[in-house]
Amino acid sequence: MSASPAAAAATAPHSPERTSGLLPALGAYIMWGFLPLYLLLVRSVPPVEFVGWRIIWTLPLCLAILALRRQLPELRAALARPRSLLALMASAALIGINWFVYIWAIMAGEVYATSIGYYLNPLLNVLLGTLLLGEQLSRWQWLAVAIAAAAVALLAAGAATSLWISLSLSLTFALYGLVRKQVAVGALAGLTIESTLLAIPAAAVVGWYALSPTGSAFGHDWWMSILIIFSGVATAVPLLLFAIAARRMDYSTLGFIQYLAPTIVFILGLTVFRQPLAPAKLASFMLIWLAVAIFVADLWRRRRA
Numbered sequence: 001m002s003a004s005p006a007a008a009a010a011t012a013p014h015s016p017e018r019t020s021g022l023l024p025a026l027g028a029y030i031m032w033g034f035l036p037l038y039l040l041l042v043r044s045v046p047p048v049e050f051v052g053w054r055i056i057w058t059l060p061l062c063l064a065i066l067a068l069r070r071q072l073p074e075l076r077a078a079l080a081r082p083r084s085l086l087a088l089m090a091s092a093a094l095i096g097i098n099w100f101v102y103i104w105a106i107m108a109g110e111v112y113a114t115s116i117g118y119y120l121n122p123l124l125n126v127l128l129g130t131l132l133l134g135e136q137l138s139r140w141q142w143l144a145v146a147i148a149a150a151a152v153a154l155l156a157a158g159a160a161t162s163l164w165i166s167l168s169l170s171l172t173f174a175l176y177g178l179v180r181k182q183v184a185v186g187a188l189a190g191l192t193i194e195s196t197l198l199a200i201p202a203a204a205v206v207g208w209y210a211l212s213p214t215g216s217a218f219g220h221d222w223w224m225s226i227l228i229i230f231s232g233v234a235t236a237v238p239l240l241l242f243a244i245a246a247r248r249m250d251y252s253t254l255g256f257i258q259y260l261a262p263t264i265v266f267i268l269g270l271t272v273f274r275q276p277l278a279p280a281k282l283a284s285f286m287l288i289w290l291a292v293a294i295f296v297a298d299l300w301r302r303r304r305a
């Protein structure tokens with residue numbers, strides 16, 4: 001069970017309860033940052049089939065972790081609420097699209113586009129909170145959003161072919177977070193239900209590949225089969241670490257750490273994937289880094305205040 005907002009607010013900023021969330025947060029974002037290296041190993045698997053296997057192997061692992069953490073009652077309670085189920089159906093569709101676009105983009109070599117998408121995501125979260133939830137932006141946050149919009153316009157002018165990837169990733173994940181914000185279900189229980197809802201179409205996809213002339217990527221080679229099974233671990237473990245971190249530390253502090261993942265992806269694009277950095281993308285990155293710096297500085301200023 002997570003701590004109540006009152007209990008969280010009463011915890012001192014540098015108490016062990018807050019600082020103990022740092023390692024899980026770093027673990028989650030480092031795993032998400034290095035995920036492209038894992039996808040490089042399974043690049044021979046068609047992206048649609050891989051997403052299907054990812055869903056199938058995530059579900060049993062989530063159920064096992066829920067059982068170990070004694071959170072199955074939370075799962076049953078969520079399943080008994082029709083409104084929660086409807087919201088989780090929407091979030092399942094959004095996260096399924098997000099997974100497919102990300103996996104396809106990495107396998108297609110569009111590494112920088114995915115990095116830009118997840119740099120944009122927190123800024124888009126703030127904008128959606130203002131437009132849909134009535135939240136207020138500070139002047140500095142508006143400036144950060146405006147600079148990020150200029151970066152998107154620059155991409156549209158000079159790198160339009162990959163712009164849809166960045167916008168799809170940032171928009172689907174921002175909307176996913178918005179939907180999940182409205183549902184009183186924990187991160188792990190929510191992922192379990194989402195995986196359950198997606199399991200039938202996932203099984204249909206992997207079944208179709210199994211019956212196709214080329215056959216399924218799973219079951220022919222033991223090493224590739226192990227890598228496919230590992231997709232469940234790569235999905236559930238960082239989310240569990242993130243859930244622990246979110247419960248133990250300030251969300252604003254967690255917001256600083258979230259930029260670690262797209263930064264790692266950007267460095268991997270330069271070093272491992274050796275993707276050429278076109279002038280439009282470089283200029284866009286520079287604008288986004290400026291927007292992120294303003295956004296983080298404002299968060300830090302308000303946190304200290």
